[in-house]
Amino acid sequence: DTGVSQDPRHKITKRGQNVTFRCDPISEHNRLYWYRQTLGQGPEFLTYFQNEAQLEKSRLLSDRFSAERPKGSFSTLEIQRTEQGDSAMYLCASSLGTNRDTTNEKLFFGSGTQLSVL
């Protein structure tokens, strides 16, 4: 178990630029989540995948945000035309989830990508 890894750890960009983050989940986990965390707040759900299918998206995920998990393994989160309000920590989590026993689903988080939009 090598844990959930995210790349890069930090990203500084200028307003209007596009950025892409990568998440590598724990290898046997079928579910992958993206969250956003701003200073002094808890993580807020953005979207999640079961295998390669994107099953749920939060209304926080504007049309400038897109996430993919093409082969059901790693995932990317892209933000187009970044705005200063996009500055936050972007967290990825994975889990081994089944539809039959969601109460025991345990999330494993990566260390996050800190985005600063200047």
Add this chain to the structure above:
Amino acid sequence: GNSVTQMEGPVTLSEEAFLTINCTYTATGYPSLFWYVQYPGEGLQLLLKATKADDKGSNKGFEATYRKETTSFHLEKGSVQVSDSAVYFCALAPWGTGGFKTIFGAGTRLFVKA
């Protein structure tokens, strides 16, 4: 709607002091309740959980009891150590839902002085 409220930090304690971090929730039905911990520079880790009323979750000397009557899930530890310095998040997941429905509190930062 569902929500979690936890006490504001930072909380500063001396080593071996007793810790309580308050957490209350609003939810329909019977949610599962969690405490996550985030050490500096690391991702969130599940600390403990409880899935039904009166359950007590425990791990690493930390405990929390699911109190339906007071809608609370307070985190306690009898004797804190410097290594417990971290941010603690209370969270809930509505009954029958998966991780994508987990709602986190704002977090409480704990500093433990030697």
